[in-house]
Amino acid sequence: MNRIFSGVQPTGNLHLGNYLGAIRNWVRLQSEYECVFCIVDMHAITVWQDPQGLRDHTREVTAGMLAAGVDPARNVVFNQSQVPAHAELAWIFNCVARLGWLNRMTQFKEKAGKHRENASVGLYAYPNLMAADILAYRATHVPVGEDQKQHLELARDIAQKFNGDYGRDFFPLPEPLIFGAATRVMSLRDGTKKMSKSDESDYSRINMTDDADTIALKIRKAKTDLEPLPAEESGLEGRPEAANLVGIFAALADRTRQEVLTDFAGAQFSEFKKALTELAVATLGPMNAEMKRLLADPGHVDSVLRDGGRRARELSEPIMREVFDIVGFLRP
Ligand code: TYM
DSSP: OOEEEEEEOOSSOOBHHHIIIIIHHHHHHTTTSEEEEEEOHHHHTTSOOOHHHHHHHHHHHHHHHHHTTOOTTTSEEEEGGGOTHHHHHHHHHHTTSOHHHHHTOHHHHHHHGGGGGGSOHHHHHHHHHHHHHHHTTTOOEEEOOGGGHHHHHHHHHHHHHHHHHHTOOOSOOOEEEOOSSOSSOBOSSOTTSBOOTTOSOGGGOOBTTOOHHHHHHHHHHSOOOSSOOOSSGGGGTTOHHHHHHHHHHHHHHTOOHHHHHHHHTTOOHHHHHHHHHHHHHHHHHHHHHHHHHHHTOHHHHHHHHHHHHHHHHHHHHHHHHHHHHHHTOOOO
């Protein structure tokens, strides 16, 4: 049976990268697969989070997912800390994964930076918890942006080693689903850096909570080069900012980059940015309004998460009973 699992961290507002790289794809997959979507608050605290900020962002990210079209009746939508299986399986995976595997994780190196000795142990073991998220539901497919690919490979290695160590074909090897014209949306200020919740400059990203004026301003200020747009995709080589804006346009319009370039060949950025602003506002505007409506009633958002948490426990508990049995944990 195919089952999807994916997650998003409540460390800030959802941005266009999260939407185009992941959440929009979740919405497209929800009619084909059984889906479990998780707001990963336990991952969030691998770096310091103010407690009230974490609560607020958990509700905001949930509202953003619902506003983008994730249907909580059809899918399981919940925050991770409500379901013990994540922490339980993560511990077992801490004992399956090898130090050498984690040492290769580029995201840890980027996030820990020069202060490696001062990073939390949780940040280091982060990919093991991520593997546990997926495998506590024995999920087979994981729709994510490009940046999560290495973590997914590690999840497959962990599943394979567990199966091998215990001589059981228990966990599936989860497949990444990375698709769309914007699997890696870059910063609007620097086309070589990923758009991210943690970038200091808010001008680097378009948030799902930004209003039309803010979106227009951020796109107007977005870094570009001086050349007009090329007619062919090959003309975007060595032009990271231009490539990024064209990719964003293509993803929002649901077209290929080449189709967008055919329409805008020879255009100046001023003209292209106007069209991009209109498109972004037309797509994000209604979501923004729906998010505001949902956040005006936090009780409703909480009830969605509570119901999702109950259903997630129902799915994961029988799997964890088997895991405990396989590992040899006595449950007298
Ligand atoms: P997070 O919260 O950083 O991002 C959530 C999703 O958005 C995608 N994404 C992007 N896609 C394209 N361009 C970007 N600039 C961009 N930034 C983010 C991410 O690839 C992701 O799909 N570790 C995960 C959360 C997680 C998870 C999981 C995901 C925890 N457990 C299990 C899948 C399965 C993360 O930090 O995502």
